[in-house]
Amino acid sequence: MRTWQVEHRKRTRHLIELGGLVVKAGIVELTGDDRATIYGALLWMGDKLKSDEHEHARALWNAKGKQAFEADQR
Numbered sequence: 001m002r003t004w005q006v007e008h009r010k011r012t013r014h015l016i017e018l019g020g021l022v023v024k025a026g027i028v029e030l031t032g033d034d035r036a037t038i039y040g041a042l043l044w045m046g047d048k049l050k051s052d053e054h055e056h057a058r059a060l061w062n063a064k065g066k067q068a069f070e071a072d073q074r
Contacts, residue, residue, distance in 0.1 A: 022038065025068075027041070045057075045061075
């Protein structure tokens with residue numbers, strides 16, 4: 001397999017995993033699969049991470065994500 005094919009598959013898998021997180025969080029159902037709303041929310045997150053509040057936001061989101069992953073494993 002060529003290098004570009006391996007990289008393409010790796011990127012594809014990564015994108016599928018990220019999309020899976022959107023579904024797993026219930027965002028698709030909660031927004032009625034409204035792509036503009038989902039994209040807007042992601043842009044808002046990006047703005048938060050660029051702001052002075054980025055450390056606080058990241059810590060909160062990280063803790064919530066860890067709790068959710070741990071609850072899933074039970």
